[in-house]
Amino acid sequence: MTPEELSIAITSCLNDAISAGEITVPADAVPARVRVERPKNRAHGDWATNIAMQLAKPAGVPPRTIAETLSTKLKGIDGVASVEVAGPGFLNITVDAAAAGTLAKTILEQAEVFGTSSALSGQQINLEFVSANPTGPIHLGGTRWAAVGDSLARIFSAQGAEVTREYYFNDHGAQIDRFASSLLARAKGEPAPDGGYAGQYISDIADRVLAAEPGVLDREPDAVQEHFRAAGVKLMFDDIKQSLHDFGVDFDVYFHEDSLHNDGAVSVLLDKLKTSGSLYFADGAWWLKSTDFGDDKDRVVIKSDGSAAYIAGDIAYYADKRSRGFDLAVYMLGADHHGYIARLKAAAAALGDDPDTVEVLIGQMVNLVKDGVPVRMSKRAGTVVTLEDLVGAVGVDAARYALTRFSVNSNIDIDLDLLTRHTNENPVFYVQYAHARTTAVGRNAADAGVDRSAFDAGALDHPTESELLAHLGAYPSVVAHAASFREPHRVARHLEVIAGSYHRWYDSCRVVPMGDQPVTDVNRTRLWLNDATRQVLANGLGLLGVSAPHRM
RNA sequence: GCGUGAGUAGCUCAGCUGGAUAGAGCAUCCCUCUCCUAAAGGGAAGGCCGCGGGUUCGAAUCCCGCCUCGCGCACCA
Numbered sequence: 001m002t003p004e005e006l007s008i009a010i011t012s013c014l015n016d017a018i019s020a021g022e023i024t025v026p027a028d029a030v031p032a033r034v035r036v037e038r039p040k041n042r043a044h045g046d047w048a049t050n051i052a053m054q055l056a057k058p059a060g061v062p063p064r065t066i067a068e069t070l071s072t073k074l075k076g077i078d079g080v081a082s083v084e085v086a087g088p089g090f091l092n093i094t095v096d097a098a099a100a101g102t103l104a105k106t107i108l109e110q111a112e113v114f115g116t117s118s119a120l121s122g123q124q125i126n127l128e129f130v131s132a133n134p135t136g137p138i139h140l141g142g143t144r145w146a147a148v149g150d151s152l153a154r155i156f157s158a159q160g161a162e163v164t165r166e167y168y169f170n171d172h173g174a175q176i177d178r179f180a181s182s183l184l185a186r187a188k189g190e191p192a193p194d195g196g197y198a199g200q201y202i203s204d205i206a207d208r209v210l211a212a213e214p215g216v217l218d219r220e221p222d223a224v225q226e227h228f229r230a231a232g233v234k235l236m237f238d239d240i241k242q243s244l245h246d247f248g249v250d251f252d253v254y255f256h257e258d259s260l261h262n263d264g265a266v267s268v269l270l271d272k273l274k275t276s277g278s279l280y281f282a283d284g285a286w287w288l289k290s291t292d293f294g295d296d297k298d299r300v301v302i303k304s305d306g307s308a309a310y311i312a313g314d315i316a317y318y319a320d321k322r323s324r325g326f327d328l329a330v331y332m333l334g335a336d337h338h339g340y341i342a343r344l345k346a347a348a349a350a351l352g353d354d355p356d357t358v359e360v361l362i363g364q365m366v367n368l369v370k371d372g373v374p375v376r377m378s379k380r381a382g383t384v385v386t387l388e389d390l391v392g393a394v395g396v397d398a399a400r401y402a403l404t405r406f407s408v409n410s411n412i413d414i415d416l417d418l419l420t421r422h423t424n425e426n427p428v429f430y431v432q433y434a435h436a437r438t439t440a441v442g443r444n445a446a447d448a449g450v451d452r453s454a455f456d457a458g459a460l461d462h463p464t465e466s467e468l469l470a471h472l473g474a475y476p477s478v479v480a481h482a483a484s485f486r487e488p489h490r491v492a493r494h495l496e497v498i499a500g501s502y503h504r505w506y507d508s509c510r511v512v513p514m515g516d517q518p519v520t521d522v523n524r525t526r527l528w529l530n531d532a533t534r535q536v537l538a539n540g541l542g543l544l545g546v547s548a549p550h551r552m
Numbered sequence: 553g554c555g556u557g558a559g560u561a562g563c564u565c566a567g568c569u570g571g572a573u574a575g576a577g578c579a580u581c582c583c584u585c586u587c588c589u590a591a592a593g594g595g596a597a598g599g600c601c602g603c604g605g606g607u608u609c610g611a612a613u614c615c616c617g618c619c620u621c622g623c624g625c626a627c628c629a
Contacts (some may be wrong), residue, residue: 050571053609063609088609133629172627173629285627296554296625303627310629333622338556365558365623406565409557411622413564427577444588466579474568481568493566496576507593508586514587520573530588552591
């Protein structure tokens with residue numbers, strides 16, 4: 001029995017009681033689904049619900065009275081061993097070991113499907129993340145989004161959505177010009193221009209441009225600059241794609257801002273918005289009414305000199321996404337861009353869309369710490385820590401896990417020295433080790449002649465088994481919550497909980513019999529639980545883009 | 553100043569949208585491998601959940617007001 005099944009059964013008991021007139025309560029006070037939770041204290045049963053307390057006020061009846069009424073009905077649910085009314089009106093439910101144990105079989109029958117749902121099926125979701133300028137390698141903040149964004153994409157897919165991972169390349173405008181000038185200066189052996197970029201990668205790329213086109217410096221100045229721009233962006237772009245790929249993140253669409261300007265999409269769109277009245281004219285410029293969405297001032301879209309402001313590209317880009325049929329466009333931005341929320345929503349509104357189809361997730365900053373002291377990073381000075389640096393120091397699995405297990409609302413500090421030590425400071429080892437252990441147990445079981453030819457759910461009656469089963473059972477709802485709250489860290493945290501209960505179970509319940517003791521159905525049944533745990537850990541690690549090793 | 557995120561154990565952080573005695577990892581101190589992976593497990597210690605009000609049967613969680621820190625606040629991109 002999964003907590004979902006129990007929840008459904010309780011809901012139906014509640015509805016029976018209402019239609020039988022045993023409980024009188026306004027319809028809108030009755031939840032669609034009664035929530036059950038795992039009590040912290042084992043004395044409070046396997047599962048508990050506070051539904052009686054929730055209904056007490058709207059029903060105008062003491063909570064314990066409602067609890068007593070429900071308690072009688074709940075006792076009739078198949079697999080429920082006992083129900084107690086406790087405290088102010090909690091219903092504490094104990095489940096038969098046999099009913100709880102069947103979950104192990106259910107998980108193995110569902111295999112990779114366990115933990116997925118069709119809640120978002122039919123939804124087309126565009127997830128835009130990283131989107132770092134091609135003026136340098138991906139820094140830590142972008143790396144965080146690469147890990148979190150890709151994981152969120154996997155989680156959405158697991159809920160049935162059709163997800164497009166998208167990367168927006170800001171390859172247009174002044175920053176790119178500075179990048180090109182910096183490359184050119186380096187190629188000529190001159191110092192970086194004011195406001196330009198420095199760093200080893202600039203000379204590397206300059207060298208590569210020169211190597212591919214040795215005579216390029218002899219051309220006319222404009223042509224040289226243009227060549228360095230185009231060739232440099234292309235090389236930087238390829239490097240970025242490659243390091244993301246090595247990080248396990250591949251985008252479905254790499255969208256070039258330049259293409260919006262080159263094919264005239266921006267100017268066509270702006271003309272349309274002007275005539276449709278979505279923009280207004282003031283002080284010689286055309287404005288977007290972003291104050292409707294909490295901005296402190298409206299934003300200029302067409303400057304008084306007639307040229308397009310940066311935001312014009314954003315609007316055109318959103319229009320492009322909309323034309324591709326997405327139901328939801330999610331933007332994952334760094335905290336330094338949180339001022340963009342209002343204008344992106346305003347952009348949707350200007351195009352006549354529901355602003356709720358635009359959803360902006362803000363990720364707080366990632367700081368680099370050395371010996372407990374924050375290190376200042378600067379892209380222009382070339383003192384950034386990049387995705388490649390991080391992966392080089394700790395590996396893909398540890399990097400992805402470390403970045404994904406925290407809420408994006410928290411600033412995080414990355415201490416490279418610490419992570420380089422490869423201690424179990426990093427919980428990824430804890431979870432991966434649990435998975436590796438399940439496979440080791442499986443191998444030993446096979447050697448000892450323990451197989452899954454029998455399954456006696458009632459044999460899984462040890463307290464650590466009840467705990468492990470409960471956490472495995474909660475996994476699907478954790479994934480569902482991770483999707484609806486857009487919080488992949490919930491999956492990571494739950495895997496840590498599962499790993500912990502697995503390790504405890506391992507210490508008290510043996511799958512392989514000791515010495516020359518005979519193999520019994522208890523051993524066989526435990527193998528089911530062992531394998532079910534492996535399945536859930538593997539499914540969860542898959543959602544995080546972290547490998548599930550068979551040996552460590 | 554305005555907006556926004558954070559403030560929970562010595563450290564890093566969870567806390568399932570209001571529940572029962574607030575959790576985990578690391579660090580510290582005890583203990584457990586002649587038998588499945590000790591990268592593990594058990595135990596101890598460690599807390600005015602930033603502060604002050606409010607809402608109610610019940611608040612770390614919701615509301616209001618402060619305090620501290622991060623990040624933003626261009627006809628730049």
